Each structure stands twice: as C-alpha cells, then as structure tokens.
Amino acid sequence: MLAAQVRGEECEYAVLNGFGLRGTNRGQVKYLLVRLTAFVQQGCGQRGDVSDYLDDALPYQIEHLFANKPERHRDEIPDALRFRSLRNQLGGLVLLPDKDNASLGAMPYDEKIELYGRQNVLVGVLDQRYHRRFPGLREFVKAHKVDGLMRPFATKTPMATIVQTRQELYLRLCSRIWSFDRLGFSATDQVKLSDPFLRPDADEGVPTARKTRLRTDVARMVAAGVIRPGTRIVFTHLGSSHWAQINDEGRITLEGTGGIYSKIDEAGAFVRETRTCDGMGMWCVTREDGEVISLRALRDQAVAAGVLTGRRT
Numbered sequence: 001m002l003a004a005q006v007r008g009e010e011c012e013y014a015v016l017n018g019f020g021l022r023g024t025n026r027g028q029v030k031y032l033l034v035r036l037t038a039f040v041q042q043g044c045g046q047r048g049d050v051s052d053y054l055d056d057a058l059p060y061q062i063e064h065l066f067a068n069k070p071e072r073h074r075d076e077i078p079d080a081l082r083f084r085s086l087r088n089q090l091g092g093l094v095l096l097p098d099k100d101n102a103s104l105g106a107m108p109y110d111e112k113i114e115l116y117g118r119q120n121v122l123v124g125v126l127d128q129r130y131h132r133r134f135p136g137l138r139e140f141v142k143a144h145k146v147d148g149l150m151r152p153f154a155t156k157t158p159m160a161t162i163v164q165t166r167q168e169l170y171l172r173l174c175s176r177i178w179s180f181d182r183l184g185f186s187a188t189d190q191v192k193l194s195d196p197f198l199r200p201d202a203d204e205g206v207p208t209a210r211k212t213r214l215r216t217d218v219a220r221m222v223a224a225g226v227i228r229p230g231t232r233i234v235f236t237h238l239g240s241s242h243w244a245q246i247n248d249e250g251r252i253t254l255e256g257t258g259g260i261y262s263k264i265d266e267a268g269a270f271v272r273e274t275r276t277c278d279g280m281g282m283w284c285v286t287r288e289d290g291e292v293i294s295l296r297a298l299r300d301q302a303v304a305a306g307v308l309t310g311r312r313t
Contacts (some may be wrong), residue, residue: 003189016171016196018259020089021062022266023275030062033095036170039177040122043144044136047122053095055081063096064088065126065166066159067106081242081271085257090169094123109162109267110155110297146172171197217280217299218264219250226302233283233295235271242271244283252283264295 023028034053041048053060066073070083077083096104096119104112117118117127121137124130131137131152141147146214149169153162175197176182179192221227232255234241243255244267252267254261261267264279271277280296287293302308 002183003193006287017167018085018089018257019167020091020259021093022088023269023273026062029093030060030095032090032170032174034060035177037095037120037122040140040175041120043140044121044134045138046121059098060095061098061101063094063101063104063123065092065094065112066109067164068078069106069108072108076160079256081254083257084273085254085259085270086163089163089167090170090229091165092163095120096123100212109159113152117285125150126152128160144173144176158310214250214262216250216263218295219245220308221295221299221302222236222246222250223246224302224307226298226307227285233284233285235268235283237271 026050034050037053038048038050052058064087066087067085070077070080073083077086094116100119104115113126113128116123117130118124121134121140125137141150144170146231148171149165151165153165173196178197180193180195185193218227222229227246229246231246233244233246233252234244244252245255246252251260251262252264254267254270259267259270261270264283265277266279268277268279268282269275280299281294284292284294285298298309
C-alpha cells in the first residue's frame with residue numbers, strides 16, 4: 001500500500017530543495033527536525049529518541065539559525081523576500097529546548113554557535129570545537145558520506161551558503177531515514193520508484209521515476225494550452241510587485257527567492273506572510289493584447305470557451 005502511494009506522489013527534488021517553514025506547516029517541519037535530530041543522535045551513539053523530542057513535558061521548539069534581522073545581511077541579500085525565504089528554509093532550522101531557544105533571542109549567528117555545542121549533535125556540529133572531542137561524529141559523517149555537508153562554517157561565511165549546505169545535508173539524511181530498504185520495499189517496487197530526497201543526477205543507483213503531473217487549476221491550464229510554460233505572473237502586495245513563473249508542470253517559481261510551489265495559494269501566502277491566500281484571484285497574467293487578468297478570470301474564460309472542462313477552486 002505504501003509503495004502504491006509513493007508512486008503517486010506529486011513531488012520532485014526541486015520542490016524539496018526549497019522546502020521550509022511556511023504559514024501552515026509548522027507541525028510538519030518540526031516532525032522532520034525531530035526525525036533528523038534523533039537519527040543523528042543515535043547514529044553518533046548519543047541519547048535521543050523521537051519520543052524524547054515529541055514529549056510535551058520536555059518541549060522542544062524550532063530555532064532559526066539566523067534572527068529575523070534582514071539589515072544584518074543587507075549587503076549579501078538586499079531583497080527582504082529572499083532573506084525571509086532563506087531564513088525559513090529547512091536547512092536554516094534546528095531543534096532546541098524551549099528555554100534555550102528563548103534565551104538566544106535575536107543573537108547573531110556567529111555568537112550563537114558558541115553556545116550550540118551543548119545541544120544535540122545536529123546543532124552542535126556548527127561549533128568548530130565540537131569536532132575535536134567527538135570521534136563518534138567523524139564515524140557518522142564518513143558512514144553517511146556527508147563530510148562536505150555536516151560541518152562548521154567560518155564566521156564570515158555567507159548566510160546563503162550555510163543554509164543551502166545544511167538544506168542539502170538534511171535532504172541527504174532524509175534519504176537515509178526513509179530509504180526504500182529500511183521501509184521494506186521489494187526490489188520490484190524500488191525499480192519503479194526514485195528517491196525524492198536526492199538530486200536527479202545523484203549516483204545512488206536509484207532509477208528515475210516518471211514525473212506525475214499536478215492536478216491543480218494552474219497545471220490543468222498549462223496542459224490545455226491556456227497558459228504557456230514560462231509564463232510570468234505578478235502579485236501586487238502593499239504597493240510592490242512580486243513576479244513568478246509557471247513551469248511545464250504547473251508549479252510556480254518565485255523569481256525573487258527561487259522557491260517552488262505546487263499550489264498558487266501557497267506562493268501568494270508566502271508573499272503576504274499569511275496562512276492562506278486566494279492565489280487564483282490575486283496572481284495575474286498579462287495577455288498578448290496587454291490586458292492584465294487574474295488567473296481565476298482566465299480559467300473561467302477557458303471553461304466558458306470549452307477549452308477546460310469543469311473547475312477546481
């Protein structure tokens with residue numbers, strides 16, 4: 001049953017590569033951090049079960065490696081939307097006890113890493129001194145082939161480099177946690193599946209699965225030729241225009257951040273910093289005659305003309 005479900009997953013590496021904390025997925029993100037933290041702890045011979053991190057009596061919270069202070073990184077990341085996207089990516093997050101998390105406040109990254117050494121391995125690894133007294137960590141890094149990813153960084157390392165390196169580390173570890181062998185898939189099942197946590201060109205001996213097309217309104221419009229792949233759409237919020245592109249699968253890529261979204265509502269909610277958004281009504285496209293029209297109006301016109309059958313909200 002699980003194999004059949006995975007074969008139908010509408011997911012690809014590009015989407016996961018930009019996955020992070022959004023308005024409606026805090027529980028999902030925390031669970032991923034719990035599994036990652038416990039996996040590394042146990043792999044390094046340390047105490048740390050999944051139940052420990054989910055126990056309400058010992059509450060753990062999501063900690064951002066970088067405080068919500070875009071002015072500190074303005075030279076590197078002048079765009080506020082890009083900063084917010086990077087800061088909230090999975091690779092820019094760790095799991096800490098709530099009291100420790102609160103004590104760090106808006107402390108700069110290069111000051112916080114000096115205090116991370118007392119935390120779990122996935123956090124402590126960011127402290128240069130942590131490696132000197134931890135042979136179990138070196139064995140774990142070697143065994144899972146993450147030597148270039150699970151490491152500390154120099155104090156002047158750009159924020160984007162740290163977050164993207166950690167993002168790759170987390171996805172690599174997820175491929176171990178949810179490997180097909182550990183899940184009990186048969187050899188026949190594995191031939192039909194690809195690992196969504198690994199880059200398409202990763203040499204892991206896993207065949208590439210056929211992509212599954214999304215079933216959203218935007219994807220249906222692309223498939224019907226109502227929207228061409230590469231079409232730019234715009235979302236105007238608080239006087240600023242935010243641009244995105246629609247690809248051949250109907251996914252939406254924000255031009256300012258590179259974030260990829262399967263649903264138009266999610267892309268709009270990120271821009272507005274809200275939990276929900278009427279994406280079809282707010283994102284607009286410019287037609288060949290210069291008319292600016294919302295995606296919902298464009299969809300309704302296509303339905304009325306018989307180009308699209310039915311409608312989804």
